Amino acid sequence: MLELFLHPFSSYSWKVLIPLYENGTAFTYRMIEQPENGAELHRLWPVGKFPLLLDQGKPIYESSTIIEHLQRHHPGPVRLIPEDDAGIEVRMLDRIFDNHVMAQMQRVVNDALRPPERRDPVEVEQAKAALDKIYGWLDDWLAGRQWAAADSFSLADCAAAPSLFYADWVHEIPETLTHLRAYRARLLARPSVARAVDEARPYRHYFPPGAPDRD
Incomplete structure:
Protein backbone atom coordinates (compact mmCIF):
# COMPACT_ATOMS: atom_id res chain seq x y z
CA MET A 1 0.00 0.00 0.00
CA HIS A 74 2.68 1.61 -10.17
CA PRO A 75 1.91 2.42 -13.80
CA GLY A 76 -1.53 3.44 -14.95
CA PRO A 77 -3.20 4.32 -18.22
CA VAL A 78 -1.74 7.84 -18.30
CA ARG A 79 2.01 7.74 -18.98
CA LEU A 80 3.40 10.99 -17.64
CA ILE A 81 7.04 10.67 -18.73
CA PRO A 82 7.51 9.48 -22.30
CA GLU A 83 10.61 7.81 -23.66
CA ASP A 84 13.48 9.28 -25.70
CA ASP A 85 13.61 12.96 -26.64
CA ALA A 86 9.97 13.53 -25.69
CA GLY A 87 10.90 12.60 -22.13
CA ILE A 88 13.74 15.12 -22.18
CA GLU A 89 11.32 17.86 -23.23
CA VAL A 90 8.89 16.88 -20.45
CA ARG A 91 11.64 16.93 -17.81
CA MET A 92 12.89 20.28 -19.12
CA LEU A 93 9.47 21.88 -18.74
CA ASP A 94 9.08 20.27 -15.31
CA ARG A 95 12.24 22.02 -14.14
CA ILE A 96 11.21 25.30 -15.76
CA PHE A 97 7.89 25.35 -13.92
CA ASP A 98 9.47 24.39 -10.59
CA ASN A 99 12.49 26.69 -10.78
CA HIS A 100 11.19 29.69 -12.68
CA VAL A 101 7.50 29.84 -11.76
CA MET A 102 7.04 28.02 -8.44
CA ALA A 103 10.26 29.31 -6.91
CA GLN A 104 9.54 32.93 -7.84
CA MET A 105 5.99 32.67 -6.51
CA GLN A 106 7.42 31.27 -3.28
CA ARG A 107 9.69 34.31 -2.86
CA VAL A 108 6.58 36.51 -2.69
CA VAL A 109 4.86 34.13 -0.28
CA ASN A 110 7.94 33.92 1.94
CA ASP A 111 8.09 37.71 2.14
CA ALA A 112 4.46 37.83 3.26
CA LEU A 113 5.30 35.35 6.04
CA ARG A 114 7.87 37.70 7.55
CA PRO A 115 7.01 40.24 10.25
CA PRO A 116 6.18 43.61 8.64
CA GLU A 117 9.46 45.17 9.76
CA ARG A 118 11.45 42.46 7.96
CA ARG A 119 9.63 42.51 4.64
CA ASP A 120 11.62 43.37 1.56
CA PRO A 121 9.78 45.16 -1.26
CA VAL A 122 12.85 44.84 -3.48
CA GLU A 123 12.74 41.04 -3.11
CA VAL A 124 9.06 41.02 -4.08
CA GLU A 125 9.67 43.36 -7.02
CA GLN A 126 12.49 41.14 -8.30
CA ALA A 127 10.38 37.99 -7.97
CA LYS A 128 7.49 39.55 -9.89
CA ALA A 129 9.86 40.79 -12.58
CA ALA A 130 11.20 37.24 -12.92
CA LEU A 131 7.61 35.97 -13.23
CA ASP A 132 6.95 38.49 -15.99
CA LYS A 133 9.94 37.14 -17.93
CA ILE A 134 8.92 33.50 -17.64
CA TYR A 135 5.25 34.33 -18.33
CA GLY A 136 6.30 35.87 -21.65
CA TRP A 137 8.50 32.91 -22.53
CA LEU A 138 5.77 30.41 -21.64
CA ASP A 139 3.18 32.31 -23.67
CA ASP A 140 5.39 31.95 -26.75
CA TRP A 141 6.18 28.31 -25.97
CA LEU A 142 2.52 27.37 -25.57
CA ALA A 143 1.36 28.87 -28.87
CA GLY A 144 -0.23 26.01 -30.79
CA ARG A 145 0.11 23.55 -27.90
CA GLN A 146 -2.62 22.03 -25.76
CA TRP A 147 -0.25 20.76 -23.07
CA ALA A 148 3.21 21.87 -22.01
CA ALA A 149 5.36 19.23 -23.69
CA ALA A 150 5.44 16.13 -25.89
CA ASP A 151 1.87 16.63 -27.21
CA SER A 152 0.22 14.99 -24.20
CA PHE A 153 -0.61 15.58 -20.53
CA SER A 154 2.60 14.84 -18.63
CA LEU A 155 4.85 15.44 -15.65
CA ALA A 156 5.35 18.97 -17.02
CA ASP A 157 1.64 19.72 -16.63
CA CYS A 158 1.63 18.24 -13.12
CA ALA A 159 4.29 20.84 -12.29
CA ALA A 160 2.55 23.60 -14.22
CA ALA A 161 -0.85 23.29 -12.55
CA PRO A 162 0.09 24.27 -8.97
CA SER A 163 2.85 26.67 -9.99
CA LEU A 164 0.63 28.68 -12.34
CA PHE A 165 -2.34 28.45 -9.97
CA TYR A 166 -0.49 30.15 -7.13
CA ALA A 167 1.79 32.36 -9.23
CA ASP A 168 -1.28 33.96 -10.81
CA TRP A 169 -2.52 34.71 -7.32
CA VAL A 170 0.62 36.65 -6.35
CA HIS A 171 1.22 38.24 -9.76
CA GLU A 172 -1.63 37.89 -12.22
CA ILE A 173 -0.82 36.72 -15.72
CA PRO A 174 -1.44 39.70 -18.05
CA GLU A 175 -4.52 39.52 -20.26
CA THR A 176 -2.30 39.99 -23.31
CA LEU A 177 -0.67 36.58 -22.71
CA THR A 178 -3.61 34.69 -24.14
CA HIS A 179 -1.84 31.37 -24.70
CA LEU A 180 -0.65 31.13 -21.11
CA ARG A 181 -3.97 32.20 -19.63
CA ALA A 182 -5.84 29.68 -21.77
CA TYR A 183 -3.39 26.95 -20.75
CA ARG A 184 -3.91 27.71 -17.06
CA ALA A 185 -7.67 27.49 -17.61
CA ARG A 186 -7.28 24.12 -19.37
CA LEU A 187 -5.24 22.83 -16.47
CA LEU A 188 -7.83 23.90 -13.90
CA ALA A 189 -10.57 22.22 -15.95
CA ARG A 190 -8.74 18.88 -15.98
CA PRO A 191 -10.60 16.58 -13.49
CA SER A 192 -7.46 15.53 -11.61
CA VAL A 193 -6.40 19.17 -11.14
CA ALA A 194 -9.92 20.33 -10.29
CA ARG A 195 -10.07 17.67 -7.58
CA ALA A 196 -6.82 18.92 -6.01
CA VAL A 197 -8.10 22.52 -6.17
CA ASP A 198 -11.40 21.59 -4.53
CA GLU A 199 -9.74 19.60 -1.74
CA ALA A 200 -7.62 22.65 -0.91
CA ARG A 201 -10.48 25.17 -0.77
CA PRO A 202 -10.99 24.95 3.02
CA TYR A 203 -7.37 26.07 3.54
CA ARG A 204 -7.31 29.19 1.36
CA HIS A 205 -7.08 31.41 4.43
CA TYR A 206 -3.57 29.93 4.88
CA PHE A 207 -2.28 31.79 1.82
CA PRO A 208 -0.04 34.49 3.35
CA PRO A 209 -0.51 37.25 0.74
CA GLY A 210 -4.27 36.63 0.81
CA ALA A 211 -6.19 34.42 -1.62
CA PRO A 212 -8.15 36.26 -4.35
CA ASP A 213 -11.85 35.61 -4.67
CA ARG A 214 -11.58 33.49 -7.81
CA ASP A 215 -10.55 30.06 -9.10
Whole structure:
Protein backbone atom coordinates (compact mmCIF):
# COMPACT_ATOMS: atom_id res chain seq x y z
CA MET A 1 0.00 0.00 0.00
CA LEU A 2 1.20 3.46 -0.88
CA GLU A 3 1.14 6.18 1.78
CA LEU A 4 1.47 9.85 0.89
CA PHE A 5 2.43 12.43 3.52
CA LEU A 6 1.11 15.78 2.36
CA HIS A 7 -1.01 18.85 2.94
CA PRO A 8 -3.88 19.54 0.51
CA PHE A 9 -2.96 23.24 0.18
CA SER A 10 0.69 22.50 -0.64
CA SER A 11 1.67 23.15 -4.26
CA TYR A 12 4.15 20.29 -4.39
CA SER A 13 1.57 17.98 -2.80
CA TRP A 14 -0.75 18.85 -5.69
CA LYS A 15 2.00 17.95 -8.10
CA VAL A 16 1.94 14.35 -6.81
CA LEU A 17 -1.81 14.15 -6.19
CA ILE A 18 -2.54 14.98 -9.84
CA PRO A 19 -0.82 11.87 -11.29
CA LEU A 20 -2.33 9.69 -8.55
CA TYR A 21 -5.78 10.96 -9.49
CA GLU A 22 -5.04 10.72 -13.23
CA ASN A 23 -4.33 7.01 -12.91
CA GLY A 24 -6.76 6.13 -10.14
CA THR A 25 -3.88 4.86 -8.01
CA ALA A 26 -4.92 3.75 -4.53
CA PHE A 27 -3.03 5.33 -1.63
CA THR A 28 -3.41 6.28 2.02
CA TYR A 29 -3.74 10.03 2.56
CA ARG A 30 -1.45 10.98 5.48
CA MET A 31 -2.41 14.57 6.29
CA ILE A 32 0.61 16.16 7.99
CA GLU A 33 -1.57 18.42 10.20
CA GLN A 34 -2.49 15.29 12.15
CA PRO A 35 0.21 15.06 14.86
CA GLU A 36 0.99 11.38 14.35
CA ASN A 37 1.49 11.90 10.61
CA GLY A 38 3.66 14.97 11.14
CA ALA A 39 5.82 13.06 13.62
CA GLU A 40 6.16 10.11 11.25
CA LEU A 41 7.12 12.42 8.38
CA HIS A 42 9.95 13.92 10.45
CA ARG A 43 11.10 10.47 11.51
CA LEU A 44 11.30 9.37 7.89
CA TRP A 45 12.75 12.65 6.60
CA PRO A 46 14.30 14.95 9.22
CA VAL A 47 14.23 17.81 6.70
CA GLY A 48 10.46 17.69 7.16
CA LYS A 49 9.58 18.57 3.56
CA PHE A 50 6.53 17.07 1.92
CA PRO A 51 5.10 15.36 -0.03
CA LEU A 52 6.80 12.11 0.85
CA LEU A 53 5.72 8.77 -0.58
CA LEU A 54 6.08 5.59 1.45
CA ASP A 55 6.02 2.47 -0.72
CA GLN A 56 6.12 -0.76 1.31
CA GLY A 57 8.14 1.04 3.95
CA LYS A 58 10.57 2.68 1.52
CA PRO A 59 10.46 6.50 1.52
CA ILE A 60 10.63 8.34 -1.80
CA TYR A 61 11.49 12.05 -1.61
CA GLU A 62 10.90 15.01 -3.96
CA SER A 63 7.81 15.38 -6.12
CA SER A 64 9.35 14.78 -9.56
CA THR A 65 11.10 11.66 -8.29
CA ILE A 66 7.88 10.42 -6.69
CA ILE A 67 6.07 10.75 -10.03
CA GLU A 68 8.82 8.84 -11.82
CA HIS A 69 8.69 6.15 -9.13
CA LEU A 70 4.93 5.84 -9.56
CA GLN A 71 5.28 5.44 -13.31
CA ARG A 72 7.91 2.74 -12.96
CA HIS A 73 6.41 0.75 -10.10
CA HIS A 74 2.68 1.61 -10.17
CA PRO A 75 1.91 2.42 -13.80
CA GLY A 76 -1.53 3.44 -14.95
CA PRO A 77 -3.20 4.32 -18.22
CA VAL A 78 -1.74 7.84 -18.30
CA ARG A 79 2.01 7.74 -18.98
CA LEU A 80 3.40 10.99 -17.64
CA ILE A 81 7.04 10.67 -18.73
CA PRO A 82 7.51 9.48 -22.30
CA GLU A 83 10.61 7.81 -23.66
CA ASP A 84 13.48 9.28 -25.70
CA ASP A 85 13.61 12.96 -26.64
CA ALA A 86 9.97 13.53 -25.69
CA GLY A 87 10.90 12.60 -22.13
CA ILE A 88 13.74 15.12 -22.18
CA GLU A 89 11.32 17.86 -23.23
CA VAL A 90 8.89 16.88 -20.45
CA ARG A 91 11.64 16.93 -17.81
CA MET A 92 12.89 20.28 -19.12
CA LEU A 93 9.47 21.88 -18.74
CA ASP A 94 9.08 20.27 -15.31
CA ARG A 95 12.24 22.02 -14.14
CA ILE A 96 11.21 25.30 -15.76
CA PHE A 97 7.89 25.35 -13.92
CA ASP A 98 9.47 24.39 -10.59
CA ASN A 99 12.49 26.69 -10.78
CA HIS A 100 11.19 29.69 -12.68
CA VAL A 101 7.50 29.84 -11.76
CA MET A 102 7.04 28.02 -8.44
CA ALA A 103 10.26 29.31 -6.91
CA GLN A 104 9.54 32.93 -7.84
CA MET A 105 5.99 32.67 -6.51
CA GLN A 106 7.42 31.27 -3.28
CA ARG A 107 9.69 34.31 -2.86
CA VAL A 108 6.58 36.51 -2.69
CA VAL A 109 4.86 34.13 -0.28
CA ASN A 110 7.94 33.92 1.94
CA ASP A 111 8.09 37.71 2.14
CA ALA A 112 4.46 37.83 3.26
CA LEU A 113 5.30 35.35 6.04
CA ARG A 114 7.87 37.70 7.55
CA PRO A 115 7.01 40.24 10.25
CA PRO A 116 6.18 43.61 8.64
CA GLU A 117 9.46 45.17 9.76
CA ARG A 118 11.45 42.46 7.96
CA ARG A 119 9.63 42.51 4.64
CA ASP A 120 11.62 43.37 1.56
CA PRO A 121 9.78 45.16 -1.26
CA VAL A 122 12.85 44.84 -3.48
CA GLU A 123 12.74 41.04 -3.11
CA VAL A 124 9.06 41.02 -4.08
CA GLU A 125 9.67 43.36 -7.02
CA GLN A 126 12.49 41.14 -8.30
CA ALA A 127 10.38 37.99 -7.97
CA LYS A 128 7.49 39.55 -9.89
CA ALA A 129 9.86 40.79 -12.58
CA ALA A 130 11.20 37.24 -12.92
CA LEU A 131 7.61 35.97 -13.23
CA ASP A 132 6.95 38.49 -15.99
CA LYS A 133 9.94 37.14 -17.93
CA ILE A 134 8.92 33.50 -17.64
CA TYR A 135 5.25 34.33 -18.33
CA GLY A 136 6.30 35.87 -21.65
CA TRP A 137 8.50 32.91 -22.53
CA LEU A 138 5.77 30.41 -21.64
CA ASP A 139 3.18 32.31 -23.67
CA ASP A 140 5.39 31.95 -26.75
CA TRP A 141 6.18 28.31 -25.97
CA LEU A 142 2.52 27.37 -25.57
CA ALA A 143 1.36 28.87 -28.87
CA GLY A 144 -0.23 26.01 -30.79
CA ARG A 145 0.11 23.55 -27.90
CA GLN A 146 -2.62 22.03 -25.76
CA TRP A 147 -0.25 20.76 -23.07
CA ALA A 148 3.21 21.87 -22.01
CA ALA A 149 5.36 19.23 -23.69
CA ALA A 150 5.44 16.13 -25.89
CA ASP A 151 1.87 16.63 -27.21
CA SER A 152 0.22 14.99 -24.20
CA PHE A 153 -0.61 15.58 -20.53
CA SER A 154 2.60 14.84 -18.63
CA LEU A 155 4.85 15.44 -15.65
CA ALA A 156 5.35 18.97 -17.02
CA ASP A 157 1.64 19.72 -16.63
CA CYS A 158 1.63 18.24 -13.12
CA ALA A 159 4.29 20.84 -12.29
CA ALA A 160 2.55 23.60 -14.22
CA ALA A 161 -0.85 23.29 -12.55
CA PRO A 162 0.09 24.27 -8.97
CA SER A 163 2.85 26.67 -9.99
CA LEU A 164 0.63 28.68 -12.34
CA PHE A 165 -2.34 28.45 -9.97
CA TYR A 166 -0.49 30.15 -7.13
CA ALA A 167 1.79 32.36 -9.23
CA ASP A 168 -1.28 33.96 -10.81
CA TRP A 169 -2.52 34.71 -7.32
CA VAL A 170 0.62 36.65 -6.35
CA HIS A 171 1.22 38.24 -9.76
CA GLU A 172 -1.63 37.89 -12.22
CA ILE A 173 -0.82 36.72 -15.72
CA PRO A 174 -1.44 39.70 -18.05
CA GLU A 175 -4.52 39.52 -20.26
CA THR A 176 -2.30 39.99 -23.31
CA LEU A 177 -0.67 36.58 -22.71
CA THR A 178 -3.61 34.69 -24.14
CA HIS A 179 -1.84 31.37 -24.70
CA LEU A 180 -0.65 31.13 -21.11
CA ARG A 181 -3.97 32.20 -19.63
CA ALA A 182 -5.84 29.68 -21.77
CA TYR A 183 -3.39 26.95 -20.75
CA ARG A 184 -3.91 27.71 -17.06
CA ALA A 185 -7.67 27.49 -17.61
CA ARG A 186 -7.28 24.12 -19.37
CA LEU A 187 -5.24 22.83 -16.47
CA LEU A 188 -7.83 23.90 -13.90
CA ALA A 189 -10.57 22.22 -15.95
CA ARG A 190 -8.74 18.88 -15.98
CA PRO A 191 -10.60 16.58 -13.49
CA SER A 192 -7.46 15.53 -11.61
CA VAL A 193 -6.40 19.17 -11.14
CA ALA A 194 -9.92 20.33 -10.29
CA ARG A 195 -10.07 17.67 -7.58
CA ALA A 196 -6.82 18.92 -6.01
CA VAL A 197 -8.10 22.52 -6.17
CA ASP A 198 -11.40 21.59 -4.53
CA GLU A 199 -9.74 19.60 -1.74
CA ALA A 200 -7.62 22.65 -0.91
CA ARG A 201 -10.48 25.17 -0.77
CA PRO A 202 -10.99 24.95 3.02
CA TYR A 203 -7.37 26.07 3.54
CA ARG A 204 -7.31 29.19 1.36
CA HIS A 205 -7.08 31.41 4.43
CA TYR A 206 -3.57 29.93 4.88
CA PHE A 207 -2.28 31.79 1.82
CA PRO A 208 -0.04 34.49 3.35
CA PRO A 209 -0.51 37.25 0.74
CA GLY A 210 -4.27 36.63 0.81
CA ALA A 211 -6.19 34.42 -1.62
CA PRO A 212 -8.15 36.26 -4.35
CA ASP A 213 -11.85 35.61 -4.67
CA ARG A 214 -11.58 33.49 -7.81
CA ASP A 215 -10.55 30.06 -9.10
